[in-house]
Amino acid sequence: MSEQPPSSDLQRLRHRIDGLDADIVRLLNERASVSVNIGLAKSKEAKTGRAADEHIHRPSREIQIYDRLETLNHGPLPTPAIQSIFREIMSASISLQREITIAFLGPRGTYTHQVACERFGDSVQYAAQETIADVFDAVESGAATYGVVPFENSTFGSVQATLDRFAKSVGGVKIRAEHYLGVHHALLVNSGTGRAQVRKVYSHPQGFGQCQAYLSQHLRGVERINVSSTAHAAELAAREPGAAAICSSLCASLYGLDILAHNIEDAKDNTTRFFIIGNASDNPSGNDRTLLFFTVDHRQPGALCDALSVLKKYGINLTKIDSRPSGQRPWHYYFFIELDGHVENEGVRLALEGLKEFCLDIRVLGSYPSQKPAAEDGF
Numbered sequence: 001m002s003e004q005p006p007s008s009d010l011q012r013l014r015h016r017i018d019g020l021d022a023d024i025v026r027l028l029n030e031r032a033s034v035s036v037n038i039g040l041a042k043s044k045e046a047k048t049g050r051a052a053d054e055h056i057h058r059p060s061r062e063i064q065i066y067d068r069l070e071t072l073n074h075g076p077l078p079t080p081a082i083q084s085i086f087r088e089i090m091s092a093s094i095s096l097q098r099e100i101t102i103a104f105l106g107p108r109g110t111y112t113h114q115v116a117c118e119r120f121g122d123s124v125q126y127a128a129q130e131t132i133a134d135v136f137d138a139v140e141s142g143a144a145t146y147g148v149v150p151f152e153n154s155t156f157g158s159v160q161a162t163l164d165r166f167a168k169s170v171g172g173v174k175i176r177a178e179h180y181l182g183v184h185h186a187l188l189v190n191s192g193t194g195r196a197q198v199r200k201v202y203s204h205p206q207g208f209g210q211c212q213a214y215l216s217q218h219l220r221g222v223e224r225i226n227v228s229s230t231a232h233a234a235e236l237a238a239r240e241p242g243a244a245a246i247c248s249s250l251c252a253s254l255y256g257l258d259i260l261a262h263n264i265e266d267a268k269d270n271t272t273r274f275f276i277i278g279n280a281s282d283n284p285s286g287n288d289r290t291l292l293f294f295t296v297d298h299r300q301p302g303a304l305c306d307a308l309s310v311l312k313k314y315g316i317n318l319t320k321i322d323s324r325p326s327g328q329r330p331w332h333y334y335f336f337i338e339l340d341g342h343v344e345n346e347g348v349r350l351a352l353e354g355l356k357e358f359c360l361d362i363r364v365l366g367s368y369p370s371q372k373p374a375a376e377d378g379f
């Protein structure tokens with residue numbers, strides 16, 4: 001590099017960029033040192049060694065930071081660009097505080113994997129799991145610090161494996177954050193395979209459920225095989241001539257497949273909501289939701305209605321209700337409800353106390369900052 005003073009405009013501008021880069025690196029390291037001290041302060045505050053792990057990722061604090069960036073930013077960089085740069089800054093910041101591992105429904109290329117990367121960036125460890133239950137197991141056993149699981153889809157509804165595993169979770173897995181992802185499916189095949197040659201299609205039940213119109217129009221009568229994830233579907237299809245997979249288009253390069261059709265989902269605004277799980281929920285952010293499940297005495301007429309009326313009494317808004325067979329005996333159900341507020345909010349706490357009176361069993365699965373997409377206020 002020449003040490004001579006810059007002569008042309010281009011050289012002068014590059015010289016200026018070099019100076020700014022030096023400032024950015026210095027400031028990034030200054031920020032990283034503060035973050036290391038935050039990590040030390042958290043460990044000091046934590047009662048047990050385990051609790052220190054649980055509080056490294058702070059969704060409520062991250063929301064404050066992202067919101068503040070939006071206010072601070074006056075361009076020309078668009079706010080989403082600034083926010084994704086900060087995603088990586090916070091990822092590196094987290095990994096300086098402690099090495100953390102994120103378990104996700106694998107293999108690589110699932111929508112859950114995309115959410116894990118969007119959420120935690122490049123500086124943390126990832127551990128692909130074969131099933132949703134394995135993600136829970138990894139978090140419960142401490143093999144992973146946090147886990148990412150799909151919860152519900154805007155077209156096909158709740159992910160049953162996630163609800164069922166939540167109900168079985170005795171180890172106290174708690175939801176820390178929610179994350180919405182727009183989901184666009186592709187039909188992937190081995191090179192040279194046309195639609196007429198497709199003999200079987202692999203996907204996750206949610207993948208099939210979200211692409212029913214395409215399947216009945218273009219692949220009527222073709223065998224459908226449910227597998228544990230959409231990326232596993234791609235893995236399997238890649239081994240078999242005449243097989244196809246419904247999965248993310250990202251799987252084409254990951255598993256050496258061709259894309260036969262893009263955007264085959266029934267609804268163009270098809271969206272899946274995911275949960276980040278850990279061993280504890282975060283503190284209230286001021287705009288939170290809580291998920292819980294309970295059972296009532298079905299022999300009692302109006303038992304569910306009585307239970308829900310407690311929430312009305314305390315002015316608690318319900319945002320979702322679902323039920324699953326409890327597995328304890330036939331026709332006995334777990335009711336899952338999601339409501340506005342955090343378990344540490346006084347109103348929610350009192351409402352849950354009241355609700356207990358009408359339930360045989362009740363378990364809070366966690367409170368988390370609401371990230372409902374702004375454009376979808378009507379749902």
Ligand SMILES: O=C(O)C(=O)C[C@]1(C(=O)O)C=C[C@@H](O)C=C1
Nearest residue numbers: 035038056057058061062090093
């Ligand atoms: O504020 C904290 O608790 C931090 O750990 C710092 C920090 C950051 O880099 O700003 C890092 C990770 C958290 O998820 C949120 C914020």
